[in-house]
Amino acid sequence: MSVTGVRGEERSDFTVNEGKALRQRSLSLLGSLLHPVRVRVYFTLIIVVISTAAQVAGPALLALGIDQGLTQVLDNNNWLPAELIVVAYILTALVSSSMMAIYMRSSALISQTVLLDLRERVFTHTQNLSMSFHENYTSGRIIARQTSDIETLRELLDGGLSSLFRGILLITFTAVALVALDPSSALPLLVALIPCYFLTRWFSDTSKKQFREARTFSARLIVQFVETMTGIRAVKAFRREARNEASYAIGVDDYKEANRKVIRLFGTYDPGLKVIGVFTLASVLLLGSFRVANGAMEVGVLLAAVLYTRRFFEPMEELAMFYNSFQNASSALEKVSGMLEEKPTVLEPEFPTALVHPRGSLDFNNVTFGYNSSSVVLPNLDLHIPAGQTIAMVGTTGAGKSTLAKLVARFYDPVEGSVELDGIELTQIANADLRRTIVMVTQESYLFSGSVADNIGLGKPGATPAEIESAARAVGAHDFIMRLPEGYETDVNKRGGRLSAGQRQLLSFARAFIADPTVLILDEATASLDIPSERLVQHGLQTLLADRTAIIIAHRLSTVAIADRVLVMEHGDIIEDGSPEELIAGTGKFASLHSAWRDSLA
The missing domain is CATH 1.20.1560.10 (ABC transporter type 1, transmembrane domain)
Structure with a gap:
């Protein structure tokens, strides 16, 4: 029983x-x-x-x-x-x-x-x-x-x-x-x-x-x-x-x-x-x-x-x-x-610190985290990400990349240490301010029941049709949307079942564009895109990532190329840190990954 x-x-x-x-x-x-x-x-x-x-x-x-x-x-x-x-x-x-x-x-x-x-x-x-x-x-x-x-x-x-x-x-x-x-x-x-x-x-x-x-x-x-x-x-x-x-x-x-x-x-x-x-x-x-x-x-x-x-x-x-x-x-x-x-494990601060003009600087201070007491995913991590910098995170599955992203989005709190945004601990920022400032796009690209315009507009409640269309154009989604039976008013059906995986991902990008966050996290967000769609998105990504802090988690190294800085993770530790050019020229893990990726395209 x-x-x-x-x-x-x-x-x-x-x-x-x-x-x-x-x-x-x-x-x-x-x-x-x-x-x-x-x-x-x-x-x-x-x-x-x-x-x-x-x-x-x-x-x-x-x-x-x-x-x-x-x-x-x-x-x-x-x-x-x-x-x-x-x-x-x-x-x-x-x-x-x-x-x-x-x-x-x-x-x-x-x-x-x-x-x-x-x-x-x-x-x-x-x-x-x-x-x-x-x-x-x-x-x-x-x-x-x-x-x-x-x-x-x-x-x-x-x-x-x-x-x-x-x-x-x-x-x-x-x-x-x-x-x-x-x-x-x-x-x-x-x-x-x-x-x-x-x-x-x-x-x-x-x-x-x-x-x-x-x-x-x-x-x-x-x-x-x-x-x-x-x-x-x-x-x-x-x-x-x-x-x-x-x-x-x-x-x-x-x-x-x-x-x-x-x-x-x-x-x-x-x-x-x-x-x-x-x-x-x-x-x-x-x-x-x-x-x-x-x-x-x-x-x-x-x-x-x-x-x-x-x-x-x-x-x-x-x-x-x-x-x-x-x-x-x-x-x-x-x-x-x-x-x-059941009680939330991530609590709203009683006396939150206001985010007036967030810049997007992120700091991990001696962060230790595990999903349960028997395993540690991130052991004593220190990391500084300057405001406006685009970093790419690569590494094998289970290295801790997505966990780091979840801590930035405050889906979880560290077991020890702190994560700070512009010098303010995330635990001291009101959830409403945090959700406006930090947006995460995942591989799931979940769409809700309703029209295409409704799903894009989720990123900015009250957005005008012109703003919605502008966001779709920025990520290269406008053309396929216009080919749908009713354009932007087309019902996506349950979970976006009417659209392909790549099309759903483009709509999730458009949703992030229109949200205009200070910090953007892309967790394997291009994994569902084919090569032509990914090329369309590259230009939109560069437009979106300009003047904001971005964390890109990707196995496709073509996406990594637009980053200012690459972090290679292994077992929760950062084993390499540098620009894409510096790491490719070296003899480390990222150089090996890049060489293998380049050979796969030949």
């Missing part, structure tokens, strides 16, 4: 104290969601109390009508008491129905308000979490939190809570009414509570584990489905359809088996309640019949006692159904609250 740990991780074991912490965390989240609508919640609870009280009054009025009203009619031909009782019975039914109608509308409003708040919290929180979270927490799991888990909570809020509160009130009011009407008739009910308690306790303890297990298997199915659809090109390319189907079938079978266990539980619990209810009702009827025969009990009271006893067990069966929703929702709430408890 797997559950959501205290920090949202999948765990296969947990202690009793951790289980209590999970419940406390979930209740705390639920309380914070209900707090803004607490007045309406109180109003709704009052409505339910009135409705339930009116509903419970029905059998007592029937008893009164039979034993008192009917007697007055037969003995004295006095219809007034019977008529008043009938009117009272109708009024209680109308009050109960009207209050329930108000309750349904009010509870629906509470449910939708709470769910809207929760969806916004989940979206905002996950979007604001640091890159370390998103690289460890799969997108499928995030989608499961936003869809399946919140949908489960919706089912609980829409119907489950009403069943719970109304059921508890109905049981309580019914028991009180029965004791007030005839204490002797309540004795079989009190005895029946003993097997009901043990049966419910068994059901509760067993179902917690099995409902949590079912939620875990459900989340795994969603994760596998999302990852398969997201990576459908790789699935097709490597012919993984059959293996994915087999793996998914195993997941479906696990989920089916978990649900079968849950259904089997209900197959024992619900009939068990019915059997206890039948024996209790029979006992009340049998004992009451003897008392009526002996003149110790009136017929109307017996009828009311039978009705109350039957009504006592009806909500208990509803509560069993509620428990289904409750356990599902509890497990879902644990997972959602676990994700909401």
Whole structure:
């Protein structure tokens, strides 16, 4: 079995104290969601109390009508008491129905308000979490939190809570009414509570584990489905359809088996309640019949006692159904609250230092960094990049080039040391200022749903069509854009699926052009371009890189040629540093790389 740990991780074991912490965390989240609508919640609870009280009054009025009203009619031909009782019975039914109608509308409003708040919290929180979270927490799991888990909570809020509160009130009011009407008739009910308690306790303890297990298997199915659809090109390319189907079938079978266990539980619990209810009702009827025969009990009271006893067990069966929703929702709430408890590792400074006129000077001061405690990617790095300088970083895969770029973009913070921009530590600069000043273009060249113009304009909100076109022309993207069906208004489809990899990369360049950052990072940004496209971009790059600091990470040494300075990295250290001409003329690593690259073009 797997559950959501205290920090949202999948765990296969947990202690009793951790289980209590999970419940406390979930209740705390639920309380914070209900707090803004607490007045309406109180109003709704009052409505339910009135409705339930009116509903419970029905059998007592029937008893009164039979034993008192009917007697007055037969003995004295006095219809007034019977008529008043009938009117009272109708009024209680109308009050109960009207209050329930108000309750349904009010509870629906509470449910939708709470769910809207929760969806916004989940979206905002996950979007604001640091890159370390998103690289460890799969997108499928995030989608499961936003869809399946919140949908489960919706089912609980829409119907489950009403069943719970109304059921508890109905049981309580019914028991009180029965004791007030005839204490002797309540004795079989009190005895029946003993097997009901043990049966419910068994059901509760067993179902917690099995409902949590079912939620875990459900989340795994969603994760596998999302990852398969997201990576459908790789699935097709490597012919993984059959293996994915087999793996998914195993997941479906696990989920089916978990649900079968849950259904089997209900197959024992619900009939068990019915059997206890039948024996209790029979006992009340049998004992009451003897008392009526002996003149110790009136017929109307017996009828009311039978009705109350039957009504006592009806909500208990509803509560069993509620428990289904409750356990599902509890497990879902644990997972959602676990994700909401995640904290950003890259924190916004409390008192940020303003960037008035950034120049783009970068300094790494004794920087040590690793993605986890067991490995160090950058050991004690010192580096100065003057403002306006274009540097190219080369080296083997895993040398630390992209890690250095991520530190400049402040996707991560150093474990030791500091990274400074114009003498100010990045940790002291507001995120909004940092994102305007430093822009990173990656090999992924991600495009959002919308038009070509929309995607370019992301770099500068409010950009005019002329500015968007100018940026596209600068990187050589204008010509292919104009060949699209609707030019700049062409919808790029999901993730830019309508465009080639090179075209998507050109649009990401145009987005960076229009952003006009002080520091530009190109992380393998030309890897998807063919040779003609790369030549088109070279001129645009030189235009863009002028008068700004730039870090270019590239395996293609043709891109490196436009740099003022080349850094060769190996195992997190800078082993060579100089101009392209100086390093090519030497006998070091870069000279070897350049020679091999030149031979590959021959």
